[in-house]
Amino acid sequence: MNTRRATIADVARRAGVAPSTASVVFSGKTPSSAATRQRVLDAAAELGYTGPDPRAASLRLGRSGIVGVVFEEHLGTAFLDPVNTVMMDGLADGVSPLGAGLLLLRDDDNEGRLPTLTSAPLDAAVLVGCSGRLRDSLATVLRRGIPVVVIEGDAGDGVPQIDLDNREAQQQMARHLRSLGHERVATVTLPTDAARLRGFIAAGAEVTVGVTRDRLDGLRDVYPDAVAYAAAASSIDEGLAAGRVLLAGGAARPTAVIAQSDLLAAGVIRAAEEAGLRVPEDLSVTGFDGITVDGLAPYRLTTMAQPAADKGRAAGQAVAAMLGGEAAASFRFTCTFRAGNTTGPA
Amino acid sequence: MNTRRATIADVARRAGVAPSTASVVFSGKTPSSAATRQRVLDAAAELGYTGPDPRAASLRLGRSGIVGVVFEEHLGTAFLDPVNTVMMDGLADGVSPLGAGLLLLRDDDNEGRLPTLTSAPLDAAVLVGCSGRLRDSLATVLRRGIPVVVIEGDAGDGVPQIDLDNREAQQQMARHLRSLGHERVATVTLPTDAARLRGFIAAGAEVTVGVTRDRLDGLRDVYPDAVAYAAAASSIDEGLAAGRVLLAGGAARPTAVIAQSDLLAAGVIRAAEEAGLRVPEDLSVTGFDGITVDGLAPYRLTTMAQPAADKGRAAGQAVAAMLGGEAAASFRFTCTFRAGNTTGPA
DNA sequence: TTGTACGCGTTATCAA
DNA sequence: TTGATAACGCGTACAA
Numbered sequence: 231m232n233t234r235r236a237t238i239a240d241v242a243r244r245a246g247v248a249p250s251t252a253s254v255v256f257s258g259k260t261p262s263s264a265a266t267r268q269r270v271l272d273a274a275a276e277l278g279y280t281g282p283d284p285r286a287a288s289l290r291l292g293r294s295g296i297v298g299v300v301f302e303e304h305l306g307t308a309f310l311d312p313v314n315t316v317m318m319d320g321l322a323d324g325v326s327p328l329g330a331g332l333l334l335l336r337d338d339d340n341e342g343r344l345p346t347l348t349s350a351p352l353d354a355a356v357l358v359g360c361s362g363r364l365r366d367s368l369a370t371v372l373r374r375g376i377p378v379v380v381i382e383g384d385a386g387d388g389v390p391q392i393d394l395d396n397r398e399a400q401q402q403m404a405r406h407l408r409s410l411g412h413e414r415v416a417t418v419t420l421p422t423d424a425a426r427l428r429g430f431i432a433a434g435a436e437v438t439v440g441v442t443r444d445r446l447d448g449l450r451d452v453y454p455d456a457v458a459y460a461a462a463a464s465s466i467d468e469g470l471a472a473g474r475v476l477l478a479g480g481a482a483r484p485t486a487v488i489a490q491s492d493l494l495a496a497g498v499i500r501a502a503e504e505a506g507l508r509v510p511e512d513l514s515v516t517g518f519d520g521i522t523v524d525g526l527a528p529y530r531l532t533t534m535a536q537p538a539a540d541k542g543r544a545a546g547q548a549v550a551a552m553l554g555g556e557a558a559a560s561f562r563f564t565c566t567f568r569a570g571n572t573t574g575p576a
Numbered sequence: 577m578n579t580r581r582a583t584i585a586d587v588a589r590r591a592g593v594a595p596s597t598a599s600v601v602f603s604g605k606t607p608s609s610a611a612t613r614q615r616v617l618d619a620a621a622e623l624g625y626t627g628p629d630p631r632a633a634s635l636r637l638g639r640s641g642i643v644g645v646v647f648e649e650h651l652g653t654a655f656l657d658p659v660n661t662v663m664m665d666g667l668a669d670g671v672s673p674l675g676a677g678l679l680l681l682r683d684d685d686n687e688g689r690l691p692t693l694t695s696a697p698l699d700a701a702v703l704v705g706c707s708g709r710l711r712d713s714l715a716t717v718l719r720r721g722i723p724v725v726v727i728e729g730d731a732g733d734g735v736p737q738i739d740l741d742n743r744e745a746q747q748q749m750a751r752h753l754r755s756l757g758h759e760r761v762a763t764v765t766l767p768t769d770a771a772r773l774r775g776f777i778a779a780g781a782e783v784t785v786g787v788t789r790d791r792l793d794g795l796r797d798v799y800p801d802a803v804a805y806a807a808a809a810s811s812i813d814e815g816l817a818a819g820r821v822l823l824a825g826g827a828a829r830p831t832a833v834i835a836q837s838d839l840l841a842a843g844v845i846r847a848a849e850e851a852g853l854r855v856p857e858d859l860s861v862t863g864f865d866g867i868t869v870d871g872l873a874p875y876r877l878t879t880m881a882q883p884a885a886d887k888g889r890a891a892g893q894a895v896a897a898m899l900g901g902e903a904a905a906s907f908r909f910t911c912t913f914r915a916g917n918t919t920g921p922a
Numbered sequence: 923t924t925g926t927a928c929g930c931g932t933t934a935t936c937a938a
Numbered sequence: 939t940t941g942a943t944a945a946c947g948c949g950t951a952c953a954a
Binding site for chain 1: 945946947
């Protein structure tokens with residue numbers, strides 16, 4: 231029982247061929263005679279050799295087959311909203327032609343500053359929701375010279391970005407409500423900055439998260455004076471908390487609430503039910519994303535459906551292109567209005 | 577503009593030191609004089625060198641800092657239930673002493689059979705929910721001689737497993753209902769096999785998924801004749817569908833429903849509401865997991881809380897131990913009964 | 923504290 | 939179709 235693992239050289243020696251020949255048998259890059267192949271395979275079996283060591287191969291090839299995905303929140307938070315997991319599925323699809331896997335990176339300010347991001351054998355990186363701390367990650371990756379794509383964030387420079395037409399989409403939704411005759415409209419937004427504080431957004435307040443800002447701007451294009459309340463995360467419970475605040479206004483309460491995500495909208499609907507308001511008769515509620523909100527039936531949200539899986543897939547393809555030496559272009563996806571049963575006349 | 581990336585040798589040459597010295601400066605494994613360090617760092621900055629290439633380092637060290645996590649479902653499905661994301665967070669914690677990241681692997685039967693699992697530079701692997709197709713993954717990993725830990729699955733052999741006392745826990749919950757006087761009890765189970773078909777589970781039917789089987793057995797220890805209905809996934813909507821079927825029975829309908837997950841329980845509660853039944857006055861409902869079900873308030877599920885994060889952390893620690901050359905033992909966690917407001921007297 | 927020499931395991935290139 | 943050779947970029951004994 232040898233303690234050392236067999237290498238391709240051992241296999242080659244045992245099979246009586248050159249190491250390069252054995253390598254060719256495993257990679258299949260060059261034709262080899264059936265007899266040779268069999269001899270090599272037999273030798274490998276006898277030695278318990280299961281194929282080239284990926285570490286050595288990746289050094290030689292300059293490719294590890296690993297794409298890093300960096301979120302700026304904890305995994306638990308990031309995956310709370312299905313829109314992110316759907317995007318991840320698309321991303322997994324997008325990179326699969328590369329035979330690549332996805333390495334989950336937490337953007338904590340752990341002890342070592344971004345330890346894995348600097349030390350992981352990445353072929354490329356995808357940053358999700360670039361704002362705040364993620365800018366450090368971006369700098370790190372750019373310095374390493376690794377191809378990087380940013381989803382839903384402003385990366386500046388020549389970094390390909392995969393975006394949505396957030397402002398136009400929210401504008402469209404606001405016009406829908408206007409056409410229904412709504413005058414008093416409030417909105418529940420996604421977090422406005424890294425602090426993720428819950429509360430009303432003052433008129434001139436700065437919103438550093440791009441998605442949140444753009445959707446808010448879209449709403450204000452139509453309703454300049456809409457009241458805005460920021461949630462601390464995208465979840466039903468956060469929507470519920472925000473909804474309670476917004477619907478407590480008595481006579482001045484809004485007749486419609488525009489939520490910046492479907493989960494938030496679901497929470498607002500719960501708040502309405504609590505307050506004895508019927509949706510959509512007494513209150514119209516709109517979402518954003520177009521995901522399936524687990525447990526929301528029989529409501530079907532009126533929402534702006536975003537192509538989340540396509541977004542991920544596009545990011546994957548952009549990564550693949552860059553690794554192929556081509557320049558990848560930024561791409562902006564369009565959301566589509568989807569009527570449900572949660573909006574009605576004022 | 578040189579096309580080739582700078583290596584540590586280039587940096588050393590420019591700094592006028594030996595490569596090994598430069599290496600030491602970056603790794604910090606051996607003390608070096610401040611002057612030398614500064615010269616090396618300056619040279620690195622001038623050359624745009626950002627530190628050792630992880631690919632080369634991992635070959636040299638025999639470590640890649642990557643732990644593979646293999647699910648048997650699509651990412652979107654796996655992450656639908658928070659219990660899994662919580663577990664992932666724990667796992668991320670558990671492997672962080674290794675400075676390792678988590679590589680997400682889909683266990684699809686894609687064209688290439690498990691391409692990434694065989695070709696990724698993994699230090700270790702964690703299989704989640706070992707049953708059906710995952711057995712192939714297990715064989716693959718074992719053949720590669722990579723340390724592997726199985727969460728919630730039967731791996732046989734000497735593979736460390738991280739489990740729950742599913743049977744005892746469900747038994748305990750069943751006794752809780754019995755002590756409340758319930759006679760007609762039904763259960764909504766997690767998927768029973770790889771096919772994930774929805775429907776009643778016949779008396780002698782085989783249940784191949786261990787978790788599902790064990791919890792069902794625990795229930796039958798107390799209520800041998802309980803009606804069982806299998807859901808196709810762990811979600812509120814699946815629980816709702818199952819609840820509709822189980823509560824349609826008229827006079828023979830159960831007075832209590834034991835769900836095998838909190839999400840399923842939430843769905844059953846919705847079904848009860850639909851049917852005009854009050855929880856817990858007309859129907860008691862119990863869950864399993866002890867997660868926070870987004871949007872379920874004001875209900876607080878009576879449930880068996882499982883230490884999901886600890887499970888992940890333990891798996892991470894087992895992996896770390898095995899990489900340290902120690903043998904890792906299997907571990908079985910215990911669930912704890914948590915009273916909520918969803919159960920009451922029959 | 924620094925330098926020399928070597929090997930980690932593989933694969934591309936080129937010649938035979 | 940096969941074989942010899944030379945990197946890939948780094949870390950670490952060991953000697954100085």
